[in-house]
Amino acid sequence: MSTPSATPPVPREVIEEAVARLAPVLPLLQGLGERFAAKGEELALVGGPVRDAFLGRASGDLDLTTSAAPEVTEAILGEWGDATWDMGRDFGTIGARKGSHTVEITTYRADEYDRSTRKPVVAFGDTLDGDLVRRDFTVNAMALRLPDLELVDPHGGLLDLAAKRLRTPSAPEVSFADDPLRMMRAARFVAQLGLTPSPEVVTAMTEAADSLQIVSAERVRDELVKLLLADDPVPGLRLLVEVGLAEQMLPEVPALRLEIDEHHRHKDVYEHSLTVLEQAIDLESDPDDPDGPVPAPDLVLRLAALLHDIGKPATRRFEPGGGVSFHHHDVVGSKLTAKRMKALRFDKETTKAVARLVELHLRFHGYGDGQWTDSAVRRYVTDAGPQLQRLHRLTRADCTTRNQRKARRLSRAYDDLEERIERLLEEEELSKVRPELNGHEIAAVLGIEPGPQLGKAYQYLLSVRLDEGVIGKDAAAQRLRQWWATVSDSA
Template sequence: MSSTARPSSLLQEAVRRLAPVLPLLTELGERFVAAGHEVALVGGPVRDAFLGRTSPDLDFTTDATPEQTEKVLRGWVDAHWDVGRAFGTIGARKGNTTIEVTTYRADAYDRTTRKPEVAFGDNLADDLVRRDFTVNAMALRLPALEFVDPHDGLADLAARVLRTPGTPQESFADDPLRMMRAARFVAQLGFALAPEVDAAVRDMAGRLEIISAERIRVELEKLLLSPDPKAGLRVLVDTGLADQMLPELPALKLELDEHHRHKDVYEHSLIVLEQAIALEGPPDGPEESVPGPDLVLRLAALLHDIGKPATRRFEPGGGVSFHHHEVVGAKMTAKRLRALRFDKDTVKAVSRLVELHLRFHGYGEGQWTDSAVRRYVTDAGPLLPRLHRLTRSDCTTRNVRKAQRLSRTYDELEARIARLLEQEELAAVRPELDGNQIAEVLGIRPGPLLGRAYKHLLAVRLDRGPIGEDAAREELLAWWAQQPEAAG
């Protein structure tokens, strides 16, 4: 959007972008007006219309109470619900469009929690001033589509700057989560913080401590899944917000990369994240392409080196090492993600990728045996497509020859994996005797001993590939002869 465009032309363009839902907006506005109420499209949908973006849902504000809103909507919408009634919100569905209508708010905060003492207002101006940023404090009164912009949000939108309707100190004191939303909008929309907003976030970052981990996680997820998460992460780190919710990230600024390719591991990690995003498949691509945006891959790329500060060692001659940082980092990753209330599957997947991200470097010049390749595949399991992308992204050397050599070597590894997968169905590798067969051969019952026998045959399968059931029985009996239980 051009910063020199006239407001009238911008409004015309925004209305044009709203054309698909214009009949719905008109009908809704006419119903509220006929019932003696006012209603306006507000917030994100208005902002997105000016930005040329499509908003998935439509948000409205009104002077009608929730009960009055329900009465207006009843019979017109296909379905409605009132799970947000306590906050003045009635949700509804009209065709394929989801709408939310919220009574004007004039909330009060005691500032020991981000939960407001809900109070309904009686005018649009008071409702808009309580919103997070000026670009979200614009409205279109319905059904006339009268543009309401008391805080110059359109000018800030044109300048791509984030300001608050009131003072940022008051806004962030009321709801500290707005500071993280600012970082998220930087990542999502390509905006910058106004100087006074940036200063307020730096001064008030500690207020984030009153926000629940779940709410912080939601904002972090939205930021990471944005088009430019690196820009938003820089805001989190530079303002001190990351110190409150992801301290492992700013800690990387203190650690020199062992190859001195970057001024610190923090910069390296941001580049790895950027490169991993570039390797994601299209949103509608097959699973093996890792359709983007992919939260697990992006978290792993961001956190893959967080074990370096704890494992840094200064070597004779001036070198620096970070031995086993992938193992330490995997544990740190799991701990941090659990603290942020990520689900168990995400915690397990991301920490596993962090643990495996250095495995490829043992491949060297391609001297791995087929057994080592099998173990690489089976250890990664369903995470293999993500591991491929994480490993490739972790190459940030400025040495072109070295980068090309690493890329060729990984090409060779992927080709070997493809051949073995085709020959042996490694994705579902199993011992060549199942549990029942093992129990029958050894004459034992299910239990820990059977589990040990199963693991032994699995190791044989990985080391030697398919050997057939007869050879597997011979191998099992040879193993059994050396077990203390066999003598009994």
């Protein structure tokens, strides 16, 4: 819990430096502040935009809070803006646009929670200090009064920001009981801002982890996504696991902490997975290059890196002689990935892409010393489909061995595979590979109507194309008839 009385004054030059970063929007904000003041109302920039100004970060949000009732705010904004809209009158929020800027203004709040859901019983407050104490963390409980730009920081948020410390304005157990999603935000701020939660915050998160169950899967997913897209998501993920929150929303990750057998026959899968995630992030393309193969930050690649080994706990076997195996953990892991992502309400395309990468992440290890046939390379490319560039990066990131000779050998082998893929792509345009006979031609050769049998015939000719390359339409038709005779006889 914060201690406002212990907060020393902030040097004026620190405030001036932060205000200078708001220069592009300062005239707009001060002009709006003057309009509220003329009506006898208070207005302040609050939360993320203030925090980011002190961090030197750009912020696209303009969140403000006011003493004015929603109808008064709406009237003032109607005279000031180009357009206004009701974003949630019951919650006191009115939005407006002026030029290229959008603002959201919320009446001071003094909400109460019944603790059975995270939805508050909305109550409007009458002071800025009262509004700030109900916010999630001290670094978000700072405000700049408008139009005079006075910093209001009753809970020492600026000092916490300088110390990279994460605390709550009120007692953390009260704050998290009011809204359990704040615990997910804590992990996100650890990842995004490099903050370290105070001991009392960690304790409160641990004790309240079970309460995350009252938060919708969509809200949890959104926070997880924001965390994963941070420059360094690993510290935030570690916090989720440490306090037990991951058990509630992504239990497959803490399950990776397999107890090490006495002979240390296998790696710590949890630490390995976090390392793979870090290495995958390092292999993403420059975010400023939209034409890069996998521009950062890439959610699909990061999810696949984190989840690629979640099939190992279910498939671990201790072999005679002290060895450990994880046979088919790629297939099992793919199914677990799809199930978990569906539970978190991820969209179908993202779920399909991540699950496919998990399924394919071991495929390269059959490459050996580069003895794959062109047919096998074609299948590798075709099976990866649009995920090929991500699969390249996931496969490389999955090498975490400390044996430098082995690491160099794997890297050279994958270099060779990529070169062969590029050569075949140029020669054969593998992304456009189709059977040499189309559906109408297949139907004519076999004398069948569209239906399941036609689909099987199409897949057979596709396998011929992948295995043997281009053999010509006449040869393809002959092979098709031979296959059909075999199928018909067995039926």
